[in-house]
Amino acid sequence: MPNYREHPYDVLVIGAGGAGLRAAIEAASTGASVGIVCKSLLGKAHTVMAEGGVAAALANVDERDGWRVHFADTMRGGQYLSQPRMAEIHAQEAPDRVRELEAWGALFDRTQEGRILQRNFGGHKYPRLAHVGDRTGLEMIRTLQDHGIHQGIEVHMECTVTTLLKDGERIAGAFGYDRERGRFMVFPAKAVIVATGGVGRAFRITSNSWEYTGDGHSLAYHAGAELIDMEFVQFHPTGMVWPPSVKGILVTEGVRGEGGVLKNTEGRRFMFDDIPELYRNQTAADPEEGWRYTQGDRDANRPPELLTRDHVARCIVREIKEGRGTEHGGVFLDIAWIKERLPNAEEHIKRKLPSMYHQFRELAGIDITKVPMEVGPTTHYIMGGIRVDAETQMSTVEGLFAAGECAAGLHGANRLGGNSLSDLLVFGKRAGEYAARFAAERATESYPKEQAEAAAAAALEPLDGHTSQGQNPYKLQSDLQDVMQDGVGIVRKEDEMKEALRRIDRLRRRAANVSVPGNREYNNGWHTALDLEHLLTVSEAIARSALGRPESRGAQFREDYPEKDAELGKLNTVVWRGADGEMQVRFDPVPELSEEQKKIIEENQ
Amino acid sequence: MVVNFRIWRGDASGGQLRDYSTSVTEGMVVLDAVHQIQAERANDLAVRWNCKAGKCGSCSAEVNGQPKLMCMTRMSDLDTSQSITIEPMRAFPPIRDLVTDVKWNFEAKKRIQKFTPRAPDNDDGTWNVDQGDVDRVQEFRKCIECFLCQDVCHVLREHHLHQRFIGPRLLVYSAALEMHPLDTADRTGDLRSRDGIGLCNITKCCTKVCPENITITDNAIIPLKERVVDRFYDPLRKLFRVFSG
Ligand SMILES: Cc1cc2nc3c(=O)[nH]c(=O)nc-3n(C[C@H](O)[C@H](O)[C@H](O)COP(=O)(O)OP(=O)(O)OC[C@H]3O[C@@H](n4cnc5c(N)ncnc54)[C@H](O)[C@@H]3O)c2cc1C
Ligand code: SF4
Ligand code: SF4
Ligand code: FES
Numbered sequence: 001m002p003n004y005r006e007h008p009y010d011v012l013v014i015g016a017g018g019a020g021l022r023a024a025i026e027a028a029s030t031g032a033s034v035g036i037v038c039k040s041l042l043g044k045a046h047t048v049m050a051e052g053g054v055a056a057a058l059a060n061v062d063e064r065d066g067w068r069v070h071f072a073d074t075m076r077g078g079q080y081l082s083q084p085r086m087a088e089i090h091a092q093e094a095p096d097r098v099r100e101l102e103a104w105g106a107l108f109d110r111t112q113e114g115r116i117l118q119r120n121f122g123g124h125k126y127p128r129l130a131h132v133g134d135r136t137g138l139e140m141i142r143t144l145q146d147h148g149i150h151q152g153i154e155v156h157m158e159c160t161v162t163t164l165l166k167d168g169e170r171i172a173g174a175f176g177y178d179r180e181r182g183r184f185m186v187f188p189a190k191a192v193i194v195a196t197g198g199v200g201r202a203f204r205i206t207s208n209s210w211e212y213t214g215d216g217h218s219l220a221y222h223a224g225a226e227l228i229d230m231e232f233v234q235f236h237p238t239g240m241v242w243p244p245s246v247k248g249i250l251v252t253e254g255v256r257g258e259g260g261v262l263k264n265t266e267g268r269r270f271m272f273d274d275i276p277e278l279y280r281n282q283t284a285a286d287p288e289e290g291w292r293y294t295q296g297d298r299d300a301n302r303p304p305e306l307l308t309r310d311h312v313a314r315c316i317v318r319e320i321k322e323g324r325g326t327e328h329g330g331v332f333l334d335i336a337w338i339k340e341r342l343p344n345a346e347e348h349i350k351r352k353l354p355s356m357y358h359q360f361r362e363l364a365g366i367d368i369t370k371v372p373m374e375v376g377p378t379t380h381y382i383m384g385g386i387r388v389d390a391e392t393q394m395s396t397v398e399g400l401f402a403a404g405e406c407a408a409g410l411h412g413a414n415r416l417g418g419n420s421l422s423d424l425l426v427f428g429k430r431a432g433e434y435a436a437r438f439a440a441e442r443a444t445e446s447y448p449k450e451q452a453e454a455a456a457a458a459a460l461e462p463l464d465g466h467t468s469q470g471q472n473p474y475k476l477q478s479d480l481q482d483v484m485q486d487g488v489g490i491v492r493k494e495d496e497m498k499e500a501l502r503r504i505d506r507l508r509r510r511a512a513n514v515s516v517p518g519n520r521e522y523n524n525g526w527h528t529a530l531d532l533e534h535l536l537t538v539s540e541a542i543a544r545s546a547l548g549r550p551e552s553r554g555a556q557f558r559e560d561y562p563e564k565d566a567e568l569g570k571l572n573t574v575v576w577r578g579a580d581g582e583m584q585v586r587f588d589p590v591p592e593l594s595e596e597q598k599k600i601i602e603e604n605q
Numbered sequence: 606m607v608v609n610f611r612i613w614r615g616d617a618s619g620g621q622l623r624d625y626s627t628s629v630t631e632g633m634v635v636l637d638a639v640h641q642i643q644a645e646r647a648n649d650l651a652v653r654w655n656c657k658a659g660k661c662g663s664c665s666a667e668v669n670g671q672p673k674l675m676c677m678t679r680m681s682d683l684d685t686s687q688s689i690t691i692e693p694m695r696a697f698p699p700i701r702d703l704v705t706d707v708k709w710n711f712e713a714k715k716r717i718q719k720f721t722p723r724a725p726d727n728d729d730g731t732w733n734v735d736q737g738d739v740d741r742v743q744e745f746r747k748c749i750e751c752f753l754c755q756d757v758c759h760v761l762r763e764h765h766l767h768q769r770f771i772g773p774r775l776l777v778y779s780a781a782l783e784m785h786p787l788d789t790a791d792r793t794g795d796l797r798s799r800d801g802i803g804l805c806n807i808t809k810c811c812t813k814v815c816p817e818n819i820t821i822t823d824n825a826i827i828p829l830k831e832r833v834v835d836r837f838y839d840p841l842r843k844l845f846r847v848f849s850g
Contacts, residue, residue, distance in 0.1 A: 040653070042711060043750055044661045099731055105720035105785065107739050107746065114733030132743070138660065139746060149711075150719045157711075180700055209655040243632015249658050359658055362677050363634070474644035518649030521616065522701035525648035 004175075004184035004456065007156070009035040010439040011432070012174055012189035014161050014216065017045035018137075018424035019404025019431070020195035021144035022097075026432025027193075028151040032439055035187060036148075037156045037176060039211050043145050046197050046209065046405075047424065050137025051252035051355065053119055053129030054425070055418030056094035060115040062298060065126040067091040071597070072604035074419060076278060077123040077308050078383075078412025079554040079564075081229065081572060084593050085390035086409045090419070090426050097425035098130050106143040108132055120257045120294060122306040123416040125282065125604070127296070134254050134355045140421060159185065161215070162530055163455040164192065164223040164400070165447045171223065171399035172447035175455040179527060182520020184459070186452050190439035193393075193401040193431045194220055194386065199233075199538045201477070201531075203379035204485035207239055207250040213531040214538030216406035220386045221537055225395040226576045228408045228588075230384035230538070231545035232555045234415055235490045237312035239378025241330035246363045248378040251333065251356060253417045255373075256305040258352050259294040260335040261287075262316070263372070264324035270331075271304035274315055279307055281605070291341065310414045310555045313377040317490055326374050334372035345369065377490055381420065382538075383411040383555065384545065387574065393431035396576075399438060403431035413554020462514050462529035470515020473529035480507055480535055488543045493559045497547045504543065508536050540583055545573040548585045606630075608685045610638060612650070613692040616701045622690065629680050636664050636675035639691065639703070651702035659816060662751030666703050667692045672753040672814045696755055696762040707752055713771050716799070720782055721790040738786035745781035745825055747817045748774065754811035754821055760804050770801035773811035773821045780825035783832065793829075793836040802830055 011027040013020045016038035028034045038045060057070040070091035075082055098116070102108065108130045109117040118127040132139040149155070161176035165186070173188040196216030200208025221227055238251040256262075264270050275283050283301050284290035290303025305312065316331050325331055335353070339345035346369040350357050353368070360366045360373060385408035386395050393401045404424045411419065462473070487500025511532045516525035551565035552558050571587040578584040593601070608629045611622040625642045636654055643650040655661040657676045664675040669683065669690050683689055697705035726732045754773040760766050771779075779796060782788055796802045805826055812821045819825070 040655055040661075040663065041707065044655045044663050046655075048749075049656050049658070049660050099729070102732065103722060103725075103730065105722070105782075105788075107734070107742065107785070110734055110736040110739055114735055115731070132746075135660070135747065138749065142746070146714075146719065149715050157708075180706075209657070209661075211655065244630065245633045245637040246657070355660065362659065363679070364632070472644070472648065474648065478644070516648050522651035522704050523649045524643060524651055 004186050004452065006186050006188060007035055007154070008188040009033050009154075010189065011191050011193065011435045012037070012187045013193045013195060014174060014219075015045070015195035015197060015404065016042055016155065017195060017197055017404060018047040018140055018144060018421060019428040020193070021141070021148050022425050022428030023193045023195055023403055023432035023435070024153045025144065025148050025151055026429045027436040028153050030433070030436040030440070032436040035154045035156065035189075037159045037161055037174070037187065039158065039160050039179070041157050042155055043141055045141065046212065047137045047141040047421070049250070050140070050421055051134040051250065052121060052254040052257070053131030053136045053418050054098055054140065054421035055121070055124060055128050055416065056098040056130060056422055057091060057128060058095050058098065058116055058118060058130065060111055061118045062126040065128060067095070068600045069125050069604055070094070070128065072601050073123055073125055074410070074416060075412075075601060077414055077416040079414060080569060081412030081554070081590055083390055083409035084591055084597050088597065089390060090410055090423060093426045094422040097422065097429065101140065101143050101425070104143050104147040106139050108139070119254065120302065120306065121417040122253055122256070122312070123308045124418065129418040131254070133351070134252050134353050136421065156185070160527065160530070161219065162459055163451070164219050165451045166223055167447055169398055171397055175452050177459060179522055182523065182526070184456050186447070188447050190442040191399045191401060191435040193403060193435050194406055195402070195404045195428065195431070196406045198382045198405045199542070200379045202480065202484045202535050202539045202542070203489070204481040205239065205248040206379040207236060207248055208379065213535045215531065215534045216402065217385055217541070218534035218537040220395055220397070220400060220402060221541070221575075221577055223397055223400060224577065225397045225400060226387040226574050227541055228384060228387045228572045228574050229412065229545070230382070230541040230575060231549050231573055232383035232413050233379060233542060234309055234381040234383060234555050235313045235377040236380035237309055237316050237377055238333055238375040240364065241374050241376040242328040242364060249359070249363070250378065250380065251373060251375050252353070255333060255335050255353060255356060257294065258335065258349070259291060259338045260305065260333050261303070261337065262305050262312070263332045263334060264319045265326060266324055270319050270324070271307070271312065271315055275304055276307070276311055283307065308414050309417065313490060314557055316377055320376065328374055330374040330376035332372040333375045335368055336370050336372060381405065381415055383413065383415050384408050384542070391430070392434035393427055394434060394438070401431045401435045403427040413556065459530060462516050462526055463520065465515075467515060471510045471513045473514050473516060473525055473532060476507060476511055476514060476532055477528060477535065480504070480539060483507070484539050484542070488539075488546055491557055491559050492546055494547065497543050501540065501543050501547070504536060504540050511536060541575045544583055544585050545575060548573055548587070606685065608638070608680070609688040610642065611688045611690045612639070612642070612702070614650070614702050615699065617699055620699070624688070629685065633680045634676055635668055635673070635678040635680065635689070635691065638680065639675060651700070651704040653704055660749060662749030665694055665751045665753050665756065667694060672756045674751060674753070674816050677816060694752065694756040696758070697752070709767055710750070710752055710755065710774065713775055714778060717771070717775065717779055717782070718790045718792050718795065720785065720788055722787040723789050732787055734786050742781050742784045742786070744819055745777045745784070747819060748777055749817060750774065751816060753814045753816065757810045757814050759808065759810070766801065766804060770804045773826065775800070776802065776805070776829060777819060777821055777825045780829055783829065793833045796829060797833045797837060802826070802833060
């Protein structure tokens with residue numbers, strides 16, 4: 001019988017990115033006992049990689065901004081599939097959450113007057129992103145981490161949760177292992193917050209790390225929670241494409257915010273060729289106006305490079321498909337050109353985009369102040385995730401909360417840049433607050449021991465009797481990435497997705513025979529094997545949801561249904577685990593906008 | 606091109622370098638080669654990484670004896686006619702293969718007095734800060750906690766004075782707090798006694814390896830040393846001046 005150690009808490013937080021840390025800080029501030037678990041070392045979660053900034057209508061740079069405009073921008077960006085109440089809460093509370101970070105030690109770039117400076121980003125009407133050069137995420141996670149360690153929160157670094165435990169209908173805790181020694185651990189808890197981030201490892205070309213295997217989505221799904229909007233995977237328009245080993249690494253949208261332009265091999269700024277109706281009123285008429293916008297001219301409209309990510313990504317794919325891409329399968333992103341306009345352009349670029357300068361110099365041997373970058377779309381973010389209540393962040397399972405990228409509802413069919421970091425703060429805080437409240441009303445935690453024992457036995461399977469006939473976990477993951485990249489990628493088609501589902505099914509059968517050499521001590525092969533179930537689950541959810549939506553909207557582009565469908569535009573896709581264990585799909589109406597919300601949207605057309 | 610790698614395999618009880626050869630293609634970094642070896646031939650090889658872009662500070666190791674981020678070390682910058690040796694950071698206890706026990710850094714950080722801001726300047730709870738004051742500490746705040754500087758510092762690596770010296774990374778952290786335009790706490794007493802700033806003899810090895818190009822010694826440690834001196838020895842000096850007229 002495998003044994004395990006118990007670590008009981010009022011509130012268990014799974015994930016130490018921005019959402020998890022903010023939730024833990026909030027829950028601990030109520031006096032609840034809080035434990036936080038994360039797969040990597042503290043401070044290494046995805047949040048650390050965020051570059052561009054955090055969106056909040058502080059109105060420091062343009063006083064015309066306010067939560068109402070931010071709300072309208074988010075709804076439009078999400079193609080009206082966002083949960084309106086979430087978008088409203090997010091826009092209203094983001095400014096306070098950003099100011100609070102400053103009180104905890106974060107230092108954002110400043111305006112002339114010494115206020116927090118804000119920059120332009122795609123889909124945001126006014127300069128709205130508080131930032132620190134292009135390493136905003138580092139500033140944010142370090143601030144939360146350093147504040148959090150003084151709040152009495154217990155941190156279990158390099159521990160992975162593999163299963164949630166339930167007592168009847170209620171959540172009862174979680175089961176996991178520590179990576180260092182492979183020891184099992186049980187976290188009995190009155191409330192559990194899932195803040196595990198995204199699913200990017202399901203695709204071949206991605207900006208995401210090994211951690212992003214959809215664990216939280218899958219843990220919640222298997223515990224009976226509903227997932228929504230899973231078809232909406234954001235392909236960021238600008239990832240590195242060369243050299244091959246860095247393919248997918250992100251090039252921040254901040255490059256375009258600072259005046260960077262996209263060109264094809266014919267030297268044409270192709271983004272001017274296709275401007276969607278929804279944004280026509282807000283887009284620059286010519287390059288001159290676009291440049292003025294990036295330099296802070298309040299009367300100018302944004303250049304088309306700063307249209308929403310779904311649109312920019314598709315335009316790039318079109319250029320490449322039609323033969324106007326570079327030899328490495330990308331297009332040009334040029335920031336060096338601004339030297340025609342700015343006397344000290346080289347210094348300016350290095351100061352505004354230091355880590356991009358560094359990244360290209362070190363990894364591609366390219367000086368971005370002199371020559372254009374080559375970029376192409378990369379898997380970046382999932383809008384879909386665990387369905388939560390807008391106010392409390394509780395999922396459809398009692399006592400199970402979710403926040404951050406693994407939760408859904410704010411971004412609808414497409415997320416605006418910068419709206420994720422603010423999402424983490426706003427809803428992380430709320431999840432912490434309401435989970436602590438939920439826990440306070442519960443008696444001591446108990447959990448069914450047999451669930452923990454079953455989880456332990458399952459976790460050991462890949463290590464039992466390793467043979468060369470067993471399936472290699474890295475190979476399985478890599479094969480799945482090909483299936484998703486080819487079958488359920490940026491451009492989707494019914495027959496290809498059906499084929500992808502069949503292949504996922506075959507991979508699932510192979511995964512049952514996954515086998516790794518070595519023992520339980522820091523065995524990356526074993527860890528990869530245990531992540532497979534999660535990856536397969538989210539991949540299936542993405543494919544089924546995408547198949548269920550025969551239209552093109554936001555991040556979902558269907559070659560066989562290139563237009564929007566007005567009826568589908570009123571529905572969210574829902575997946576859940578049926579009584580027979582099979583994945584089920586249905587469509588629920590998007591909640592009605594209130595009269596007030598309708599008015600705000602009309603005012604901000 | 607096929608390149609031979611010698612990777613340290615082992616755990617706390619010991620280990621040795623093992624040979625693995627793998628094919629290296631254009632643009633590859635050391636971490637790619639390690640991953641390729643792991644996927645093809647050493648499934649249980651232990652290695653840390655996250656961002657693959659020099660942003661998270663997870664993949665620290667010693668490549669041909671040099672402390673490096675594996676994700677930012679391009680194969681084309683190494684002499685591939687020879688074997689490439691990859692070892693874990695030596696200043697920390699080994700856990701397994703390339704993974705070391707860096708928990709001490711997190712523990713030691715906890716003891717440093719936390720950020721303590723002055724009262725807000727504005728009614729809405731915000732502060733006015735000059736960009737110039739922000740720029741001064743931004744350099745320190747770039748730190749990605751890769752601990753490569755801790756790895757090379759002889760006070761930790763050779764003399765193992767972890768209990769008496771917090772090391773360059775945490776001196777950078779202290780500098781970021783001390784020079785934070787809003788912070789009011791005084792950490793000089795701790796720096797002098799508990800944190801052992803006097804043990805640093807300014808060899809600048811830490812600065813040389815910092816992947817974020819933080820000028821650790823000149824910009825963080827020396828100014829902190831000066832603060833300590835001002836705080837603890839200045840009155841004496843003043844007294845001396847009084848007597849000597
Ligand atoms: C390169 C890049 C740049 C970005 N730039 C921006 C930007 O400029 N602005 C913006 O708003 N957004 C940006 N994003 C998106 C944003 O960074 C992420 O969506 C966000 O950080 C996710 O935060 P999170 O707290 O939800 O999850 P993460 O920060 O990813 O944290 C997830 C945590 O969960 C833990 N975890 C996962 N599974 C388990 C498990 N099974 N057991 C235990 N722990 C587990 C992980 O270890 C980790 O600690 C960017 C993303 C990337 C990749
Ligand atoms: S300068 Fe000081 S901190 Fe840096 S390596 Fe030398 S002794 Fe260590
Ligand atoms: S100061 Fe530099 S070398 Fe030291 S931990 Fe930070 S980034 Fe790494
Ligand atoms: S993997 Fe993040 S620094 Fe190397």
